[in-house]
Amino acid sequence: MKLPGSAGPLPHHDGSALHAPRHVEPGADVRLRLRVPAVWGRAARVWLRSIHDGEPRYDPARNLGEADGWAWWEAAMVVTNPVARYRFLIEVGPRYWTLNAQGLFSRDVSDYADFRLTTFRPAPKWLRRGTMYQIFPDRFARSTPSQPAPEHTSPDEAFPDWAVPCGWDTTEVEGSGPQTPYQYYGGDLRGITERLDHIQALGADVIYLTPFFPARSNHRYDAATFSMVDPLLGGDEALVELVRAAHARGLRVMGDLTANHSGDAHEWFQRALADPASEEAGYYYFNADHTAYESWYGVRSLPKLNWASPGLREKFVLDDDSPVALWLRPPFSLDGWRIDVGNMTGRLGGTDLNDDVARLIADRIRSINPEAALLAEATNDAAPDFSGEHWHGAMTYSNFTRPLWSWLAGDAGHVNFFGTPLPGPNRTAAEDFLATHLDLASAFSWDVRQQNMNALNSHDTARAATVMIDGGQRLGALLMFTLPGVPVVFAGDEFGLKGDNGESSRTPMPWDDPSRILTDLTADYAALTALRRDQPALTGGGVRWLYARGDVLAFVRETGKSAVLVVVARAGAEAELAPGTLSGAQFAALAGRPAYAAGEVMVELRREPGGAPEPSPEPSPDASAGKFRADEAARSALIRTRGPAAAAWVLPGTRLPLPQS
Structure with missing residues (x-):
């Protein structure tokens, strides 16, 4: 394989408007263009190899002429299938070369990395053009006036029994320990509303909230109900106020929904646990004598949902008051969902309902708001689950974040490298970054690549400032804002906050303690969001x-x-x-x-x-x-x-x- 960027210009094609149509319909006759640099070689002939109902066919391309040292070729293809796969075959002298989305090969290769055109409905334009700002509500901001600060309350005051009250600027976040999921700092939704000026000054225009439902932890991925906003965050009215204020500024707000599991305190699970004959018992996976149940990674507080249950499909997706539907409608009017562990949803052993669940959720969302976005988490090689038919894009670390950490790796003694048993990333060369990036991005369609979430870090990872070389976060941020995908800023990135795993990265924002601002990158992030917003080439x-x-x-x-x-x-x-x-x-x-x-x-x-x-x-x-x-x-x-x-x-x-x- 010849890696782009290794030895001068190489033949090139991608899914952008220079080379391919933006959107296609089934049965359409489309024109696809390839360009070949004169300094690389003169192509005698070029063919387009495309797959139709599983069988490849070859169509000749015609030479369109030259411009600025590049020979342009064009070939026609009929879009037979919803996902139309193709590659180019180039004859130069006595040799033949294959160009697919991964690179240029002088041998035959699998169809996995072929270019893709899809006939699916396009995602809303605001998604690919936006910059996302991720907020972990408990650690972003307390509203003023707010409920009493946790550190100033007595044990009998109105805080749940699971919470360990913490001082915003005085209690260190426990990255790993018995109190980690229970440390409560008291951030709320009105605190976010009061800080919209900050978010807007950074240039972000999509706010992504991690879960806001009542739960028995600070992360709230263990929802106790999906029917209300946690009163600790201000309740339903606080969400209504936040979304209205954001919309008035031209900002969007997305929520975070766990379709793979609920919490063990959830009202559905409590009924299921109490009554094996209840409808809710079918929403989960119990053993024959109802004494054990499946859960996410064996974590007992996160019982796994059984999507074979018709009742669950009604309650979770189809009913008017279902969590998928309720929060997209007025007065809440969220602009979309990020689905937690989307790659595991509907999958258990020999059962694989993942595509069915994705279709069910996507169809329901688009029936309510065709302009709503739907993203899903998939931390592994995500492309097989992300054709663009249902999920618009992936929150995945495999094709950008992981190889970037390796290329910019510093000397941190130990960081959580995405759940691996390794003490941290290998330090690799630019060639390895690009080879990994192309390998794990090539099987996405061009549309999905532009809608995937590109993040230096998130609430589930170490902070870039801990992982990377001195100054590395600025370098990574430029790549995040300029490569295809939706840039994601995790609140605190702009202040250079650190953490060696996801939990220790959930540091309260340093609003009132400038000494906790490690590196002020607000001007850099504002400049990069402006650059991306002003340059159509970047979106x-x-x-x-x-x-x-x-x-x-x-x-x-x-x-x-x-x-x-x-x-x-x-x-x-x-x-x-x-x-x-x-x-x-x-x-x-x-x-x-x-x-x-x-x-x-x-x-x-x-x-x-x-x-x-x-x-x-x-x-x-x-x-x-x-x-x-x-x-x-x-x-x-x-x-x-x-x-x-x-x-x-x-x-x-x-x-x-x-x-x-």
Whole structure:
């Protein structure tokens, strides 16, 4: 396999508008384009290999001409199946090459990583264009005035028996121990409403709330009912106020729903436990004598739901007061759901109802609000469950977060590496990051890739600031905001908060104690959300990798009108963008200031690769903005960094050949 970014430009195709239609209907005749760089080779013939009812067929492509050193080819394909899979076969001299979503191969490969077009209903545009801000309600903010602070109350005051009252700025979060799920800091929904200015100033426009139902823990994934908002968070009215205030600002609000399990204090489970003959007993998996039951990972407080039960399907999804439906309707009007452990929902041993449950939930949500979003958690290789038919996208760590942690790994003694028995991530090279990213992203359709949640960390993981090298969070944030996917900021990221596992990462926000702000990254996050919002290439453009070696990653997001070049280096390094990687006009644009920069980045534009730089104007005195040598006839660029650094430039768009007469 030839990895993009390893040896100059390679043949390229992706699902963006430069190469493929945005949405297709069943039976449609679609046109798909491939481009081949002249510096790589001259293709004699190109074929499109597509799968129809399980059988491959080959259709010849026609040469559309050349533009900026690239030969463009186009082939037609009939969309026979809801998921239309295809790849390209390229003849160059005596050799044949296969191009799929994973890369370029000189051998035959499986169909798993073929490009995909789907006929499913598109996700709402606001999802792929948005920036998500994740909030763990107990640790975000207490409202003013609020109920008495937990640390100032006596044991007989109105707090549940499970709670261990904690001081917001004075009690350390216990990352692992008997009190971990019970530490109660007193954040509530009105506290979020009062801090909407902060969220909006960061540029986030989608608030993702972890569960808000009554429970017997601070995380609330062990719901005791789905019919009300936890009074500790302010009750139903507090959610109504939050959503109304958010909507008035143009923000969306998504909830978090556990479709795999309830809590053992849930009203359904309590009835099931008390009466084996009850309807609710069928909602769970009990043994024959009703003395034991299935639960999530054997955690007894999280009994697993049995989706073979018609009664559960009615109560959870179809009824008007079901949790799926109730909270999407006025007066609550949530804008969508994230489904917890979506990969395990409906699955137990030889039973696999996962697709059925996904369809049931998706159909119900879209019948209420066609513009609602539906995401699901799947921490493993998620692509097989995410065709785009039901779930719009995945909260998954496999194709972005995990390889990014490995590439930017620092010297933390021990961090929870996504549940593995390892003490932390291996430190790997840029080649390994890209190979892993492509391997685990290639089986998603282009649409789903743009709707997957890209996170540096979350409430379930260590914090990036703990895992990564000094300054690594800024580098990772640039990648998060510029690669395909929905960037997710976990509250506290903007203050550089730390934690070596998910529980210790749930630190109360340092609103009133500036000494707990470890690194103030609010300006960086605001700049990156603005860059993503202002550049269409970052929310819909293609992605083409230009360089991936050792300490440096570089890629370009591109449309016909504009493009964005991103270069990230984890250490002082040099990277040459070879002839053909960019057009002459795009190389010339590198003489200007980057739209975003962190650290010191220097660019030398050259007429010949490896040649001396051309005479240039005086470099900018502002090191954070980069130093540049300009030559409008440049054919290559040498990019140098001093220490960890990153930059993004806005470039002219990618030209297609003029139509042939």
